[in-house]
Amino acid sequence: MSNWIDICSVNDLQADSGICALVEEQQIAIFYMPKAKAIYAINNYDPFGKVHVLSRGLLGDIKEEPMVCSPLYKQHYSLITGVCFEDETVKNTIYAIRIENDRVEISLEG
């Protein structure tokens, strides 16, 4: 069973945009799309810029696959698989995330 960790309230999220959470010393970017009732979690690390900034990237989709665009060098990462659209050999970590009773919870186990 997944071990869900409480992060914050739904009201702390930014609609159609990102925030960052610190979970067991890992930086995790959380994106929330209220219209699609979707929430995603991806490691905040930008493998090209080598800094922790993805939560501050622009959100969108490419061919209907939700993605975040790095604010530094504009690579796109799938929020479903973590794979970089520009270089498929680069894959960022995706985490399980859910909203339970208006609380946001993350699991660090694959």
Added chain:
Amino acid sequence: MSKKQTLVVIGNGMVGHNFLENLVASNIKDNYEIVTFCEEVRPAYDRVHLTEFFSGKSAEDLTMVTEGFFEDNNIKIHLGDKAIAIDTRNKFVTSAKGAAISYDKLVLATGSYPFVPPVSGHDRKNCFVYRTIEDLEAMTDAAKSAKVGAVIGGGLLGLEAAKALQDLNLKTNVVQFSPRLMSAQLDDGGAGMLAQKIEALGVSVLTGKNTTKIIDGDECHHKLVFADGTELETDIVLFSTGIRPRDEIARSSGIEVGARGGIVIDDHCKTSDPDIYAIGECAVWKEQTFGLVAPGYSMGRTVVADLAGQLVPFEGADMSTKLKLNGVDVASIGDAHAKTKGSLVYTYQNGADEIYKRLVVSSDKKKLLGAVLVGDASGYGTLLQYSLNNIDLPEHPDALILPGRSDESVGLGPDALPASAQICSCFDVTKGQICSAVESGCSSMASLKAETKAATGCGGCSALLKSVLDSELEKSGIAVSTDICEHFAHTRRDLYNIIMVEDIKTFDTLLEKHGNGGSGCEICKQAVGSILASYWNDYILKQEHLSLQDTNDTFLANMQKDGTYSVVPRMTGGEVTPDGLIAVGQVAKKYKLYTKITGGQRVDLFGARVDQLPLIWEELIAAGFESGHAYGKSLRTVKSCVGSTWCRFGVDDSVGLAIELENRYKGLRSPHKIKFAVSGCTRECAEAQSKDIGVIATEGGWNLYVCGNGGMKPRHADLFATNLDKETLIKYIDRVLTFYVRSADRLQRTSVWMENMEGGLDYLKSVVIDDRLGICSSLENQMQHVVNNYQCEWKTTIADESKLKRFRTFINSDKTDDNILFVEERGQIRPANEQERKHAAIAEEV
């Protein structure tokens, strides 16, 4: 199916390997057991791009063999083993390592060897040839203890080799026997221009030098002694004096060779033995040898066809070439020397730009026979098509080489080419094949290249390929897309008009009414965010606009490479009080920021963490500063010189006007950043002519310049109107800027916007000054709306508790990002580099 026959290929160079690729791609591949001999220790690699070995490419980068090629196709390769004899009666090949392979069919692709003239001393240490990767490795080794290098031979390959010596940091000389460089391809004029250009790159060119011997040097390792009595000292000698066919295996096996060497072949590439073929540089066809890969590839295709029982005879090859030598474009087509009887010559020589062009045409001026291009080979594709396809020349053929004789269309549109026209000569791809690939669904260069291989060899045909693609797409009704992105089938200008006409105020409404589905992306979101801000001038961090902004706009600061931000308070016109400077300094000191003066006459504070931004701005605002909009695609600064207030030469108050203009247009969002400058006299100390909007004071009033910029592609601004009073000046600027904001593409600067506008500057003047479109009052009103609704975005943000939440580093912790690390340099901070980070990490563990 009967038992498989054995096909043996001797030689795995570029031509031998290309033959194997064609063979296994054909429908006869299952008829043969395939065996190949490769004398070198590595299978086929790209000899054409050998020079790139010195600019960092490895042997692996140069390989022509796709992974698993031999295994997947069941080809047995004898690597590092040389075939030494053919028993044509009993039909078997023996190798240096003792292998004996029976064959049914044999293909010789033994290539050529570098010819070294028999001058005395040619075999001294550190005398090389330029053919294999091993040659290059030996040269590289020798270069370590050398200072000077000389290439003997100023042909195509010799000049390539000279580049290699330069890359090895040697003082490089090219020694040419003939009076001109590239004597096979160029005439005297072209060769002279080429020599001039190559010398400018630091290579000494010595022509008409017959090397008689190589002896011990006085200062260098060698001394070259020439027939005219002169000498040249050098540490390394590189022979590039032509190639000779490698025909020894044919010679010793009784196969016919030509009088001047080379294995004699017929139109089907068959040698004197009907079961043996020869292809590439080792073959001689109608007493001609071919020292380029494309004819060799073409011979290989002839052999595959012959094996399959089809007739695709080899018909000779066009020896036209285009290449870049040390960055110098050189091209030669057909009869460059005008040897054809009655041929006429046109020559264009531009000494200033070092361009030389020569056309050789038939006596009736109808057909192109040959051409030479040095310094600018952009016309090569078009000229080659005229020559290869026998297309009638325009009335004035010299229009093809003269710059901008605009009454004639000089380009050869792709529609003028017949279907049989060869577009890609490396892989023999015709226009017809490209058209059918487009018809069957290839709609991008990438898919077209993958499907046809066109433009994947030397790449010289890619511009032509693109024009055929565009033309075919257009004909089949597939518009070349100008859509901003996959979410909107509109240009930025369309979207602007839609927003204006339909009074649309949010991205969501626009997406719902005019989008293609999906939620948007960084391209359309930012573009629409910018349009909405230009038109309505709402607070950009309003809930409905926030998600449209890129990180700089979202956090109202400029993200730097380490994820921290820089902060720029506005200093209108570059004016700041001592108290203001002290306040900025105190903030910088308190938050330990790196400070630097910008090009726009203000102060930039670097190294602020996202959570520090509101605190920093609270203090800056208290000291009377407001946002400098350095983060936005918006008006940045109005730079000024000190003007008539202080300057002995000043004609008018440039600082006063700069401040007034900056205050008027600050906060204006636009397709790209906008910069202004105002100079107080024609000495132009504010550099106003390099700005989007430049103003210069004259005795008669203000002169207005528009659409200049610095940056990657600098452009001087154009003089738009002279001797204006301030009121008219501002009216014109209002109109120009609003018209730009309305009609430019996304991320298009004012310069490109105007250059792409039909009618250019004159048209812009007619719209702005003569009100040709009748929109001037609407343009002014819109600008007035923006001016009236200005707000300092930082002031609004600080006052709104709910907006500040976003500036926390972590939503669930008060910690800050401990990956941000600074070190000190020249008394200030800077981001730590990777090594310094590692060091810090180790120190922490200890």
